[in-house]
Amino acid sequence: MSRASEKATWRVLILAFDGVEALDFAGPFEVFTTASRVAGRLRPGSTPPFEVASVADAAPGQPVQARAGLQLLASHALAGSPQADLLLVPGGVVDAPLASPAVLSWIATQAAGAQVVASVCTGAFLLAASGVVTTDAVTTHWEDIADLRARFPALDVRADVRWVDNGRVVSSAGISAGIDMSLHLVERLAGRELAERTARQMDYAWTRNPAALPANPSA
Amino acid sequence: MSRASEKATWRVLILAFDGVEALDFAGPFEVFTTASRVAGRLRPGSTPPFEVASVADAAPGQPVQARAGLQLLASHALAGSPQADLLLVPGGVVDAPLASPAVLSWIATQAAGAQVVASVCTGAFLLAASGVVTTDAVTTHWEDIADLRARFPALDVRADVRWVDNGRVVSSAGISAGIDMSLHLVERLAGRELAERTARQMDYAWTRNPAALPANPSA
Numbered sequence: 001m002s003r004a005s006e007k008a009t010w011r012v013l014i015l016a017f018d019g020v021e022a023l024d025f026a027g028p029f030e031v032f033t034t035a036s037r038v039a040g041r042l043r044p045g046s047t048p049p050f051e052v053a054s055v056a057d058a059a060p061g062q063p064v065q066a067r068a069g070l071q072l073l074a075s076h077a078l079a080g081s082p083q084a085d086l087l088l089v090p091g092g093v094v095d096a097p098l099a100s101p102a103v104l105s106w107i108a109t110q111a112a113g114a115q116v117v118a119s120v121c122t123g124a125f126l127l128a129a130s131g132v133v134t135t136d137a138v139t140t141h142w143e144d145i146a147d148l149r150a151r152f153p154a155l156d157v158r159a160d161v162r163w164v165d166n167g168r169v170v171s172s173a174g175i176s177a178g179i180d181m182s183l184h185l186v187e188r189l190a191g192r193e194l195a196e197r198t199a200r201q202m203d204y205a206w207t208r209n210p211a212a213l214p215a216n217p218s219a
Numbered sequence: 220m221s222r223a224s225e226k227a228t229w230r231v232l233i234l235a236f237d238g239v240e241a242l243d244f245a246g247p248f249e250v251f252t253t254a255s256r257v258a259g260r261l262r263p264g265s266t267p268p269f270e271v272a273s274v275a276d277a278a279p280g281q282p283v284q285a286r287a288g289l290q291l292l293a294s295h296a297l298a299g300s301p302q303a304d305l306l307l308v309p310g311g312v313v314d315a316p317l318a319s320p321a322v323l324s325w326i327a328t329q330a331a332g333a334q335v336v337a338s339v340c341t342g343a344f345l346l347a348a349s350g351v352v353t354t355d356a357v358t359t360h361w362e363d364i365a366d367l368r369a370r371f372p373a374l375d376v377r378a379d380v381r382w383v384d385n386g387r388v389v390s391s392a393g394i395s396a397g398i399d400m401s402l403h404l405v406e407r408l409a410g411r412e413l414a415e416r417t418a419r420q421m422d423y424a425w426t427r428n429p430a431a432l433p434a435n436p437s438a
Contacts, residue, residue: 029241029289034287070248073282175421176421203392
């Protein structure tokens, strides 16, 4: 499943919207930016494995209001954003983006051009509503499993996993599981050593899917 | 050590500055805001245990540039910020705030009026440089333990712990350890049930100090 040699630098775009859960957004941001920092120390002068930017459902230069009051200024607005190699869709309070044709269309278009699409928490609802997943195996926050099944009965919604990796689409459980899934993506896309060093740099006890991968010796 | 009944609502102020590590900031933000959300569900209509705001070393209305390019708009500038009950000082690239008399003075003044002061990662350097800790037991990121000892030889710098709690000052290890420490503060200030439910809401495997507290039965 390793694609470590597939491309030099993965352009990671993380979507932001009013109501986005702060840690759904900031956890993956921290993982991919730290991975590139760690890679630069391991191999000085090498091409960074990830370049991370954010894209907001907001007017250019205007902040999004993350859940509980945090204001973020994204790198790009939806219109004119570059194409992601890895599109990351966080969750949170997703009623507004679920009702926004502009957001759903942006996700669908980006997903069509991305090699990998990933969701955190209730971001899975946005992947489903935009048609990126239809009958796929996915997961979401434990509290939203029943709702995701009810709204999208053709989906194969899995409970009690940290993430589900279908190859092109990867979805994680709630909030902090986005960190675990992002470390998994670092492993898959840039190698296991870098993923483990990134977790160590973040002082993070990586929770993996026990059946999918061997135990983390440093956990 | 419980102060659960000491005050109705703890005003948590989280410092932001150019170079702040995204997860040092966003992890505690997520914990304290989620704790208040969970408390509101458990006891509808009750006073929230935490009110969280951010304070930036930036001109009013101007963003801070977090490490690796994330832009945050804080609730307050240093001048005119309210007094914290719980002051939280994140780390990251701290050279600029360490060299800023305005930031160090703000930390010292806020700390004098706060019941609890907490640092994440290299935020411990800011507590030491502002005189908030002098001979106290503290911790920091594993990579910075030696540097903290060298710069502040009177400090009792502890390695291999998730956090050190001195009562008034609590410091955590690197980056994600700020989440563990914040859950500990929720437990100490608002009770164990709320802390465990907050971790569960965040889908987070809480890493505690094994000697300091009993194992988390839900982990």
